Amino acid sequence: MKMKSKVKKNDVEFGNWMRQFYNKKAKNISEKGYEYARWFSTPKKRIQYKFTIKSLIYHLRDIKFKKCLEVGCGPGTWTKLLLYKYPNASFTSLDISKEMISQFKQNINEKKKVKTIVNNFLDYNFKNEKFDFIFCSRAIEYIPNKSAVIEKFNNLLENGGKGIIISSPPHPKILAMKKFIGKKANIQHIKRISVKNIGFLLKKNGFTKIKFYPILFSDFFLVPRKFFFRTLYRRRWGILSKMFASGYIVKFEKPNEKY
Numbered sequence: 001m002k003m004k005s006k007v008k009k010n011d012v013e014f015g016n017w018m019r020q021f022y023n024k025k026a027k028n029i030s031e032k033g034y035e036y037a038r039w040f041s042t043p044k045k046r047i048q049y050k051f052t053i054k055s056l057i058y059h060l061r062d063i064k065f066k067k068c069l070e071v072g073c074g075p076g077t078w079t080k081l082l083l084y085k086y087p088n089a090s091f092t093s094l095d096i097s098k099e100m101i102s103q104f105k106q107n108i109n110e111k112k113k114v115k116t117i118v119n120n121f122l123d124y125n126f127k128n129e130k131f132d133f134i135f136c137s138r139a140i141e142y143i144p145n146k147s148a149v150i151e152k153f154n155n156l157l158e159n160g161g162k163g164i165i166i167s168s169p170p171h172p173k174i175l176a177m178k179k180f181i182g183k184k185a186n187i188q189h190i191k192r193i194s195v196k197n198i199g200f201l202l203k204k205n206g207f208t209k210i211k212f213y214p215i216l217f218s219d220f221f222l223v224p225r226k227f228f229f230r231t232l233y234r235r236r237w238g239i240l241s242k243m244f245a246s247g248y249i250v251k252f253e254k255p256n257e258k259y
């Protein structure tokens, strides 16, 4: 009997699949590149881009750093903002996809300040290098072993260092509906982690000042997403975010050691 092909749960195999997925997607999605296709090709996407920029500017207002690690940097869409806001900082930007890093290099001018790495985050050996800020936007949902990711963030952050993760919560109802109508869920979208579970992992690893906020929204009947965004993006994640937000941002800090 022929076995159905199935992506193995194994992290390395999933990473290899993900590498191929993003190499292909980034190359073929548009001749103008992944960033254009994802953020600028339709009015809705341009609105989501504006939401993210506005949220990031707001959430970065109390963060200072000199050395940033960006995990799953893609084509460098948010790296440009970080470079602009932190002109004296240095950056290490890592992505599993060499095509993404190639587009990143085309997008980023300040080459001297940015070191790029093509590797699976969990496999990469940073030796003893430490950072005072970790930024990870829309990438943790593509790495199955969240517990290992958060533990590695803890090992890589200096005491007093801060982090920001942007991600999307799982949508069990949409997945159930897809199953009901006989459609397969996209493999790349089944590894999402909820606000509750990521909060648990951050706490378990000793992080403090863990704060969640909504970041992206969808239209809801006659209520446009702009309304939800304006009303909620500066407020902590709560029942309304749970109902209407399609993405969250979490800020956290590694405490200074007590003597």
Ligand SMILES: C[S@@+](CC[C@H](N)C(=O)[O-])C[C@H]1O[C@@H](n2cnc3c(N)ncnc32)[C@H](O)[C@@H]1O
Binding pocket: 015, 018, 019, 022, 071, 072, 073, 074, 075, 076, 077, 078, 094, 095, 096, 097, 100, 119, 120, 121, 122, 136, 137, 138, 139, 142, 143
């Ligand atoms: C949706 S894109 C996000 C890109 C960018 N951070 C942004 O917010 O626009 C997800 C990125 O995560 C990268 N990625 C997925 N799994 C990874 C892993 N295990 N290690 C490093 N990067 C990974 C992908 O190659 C891709 O560039």
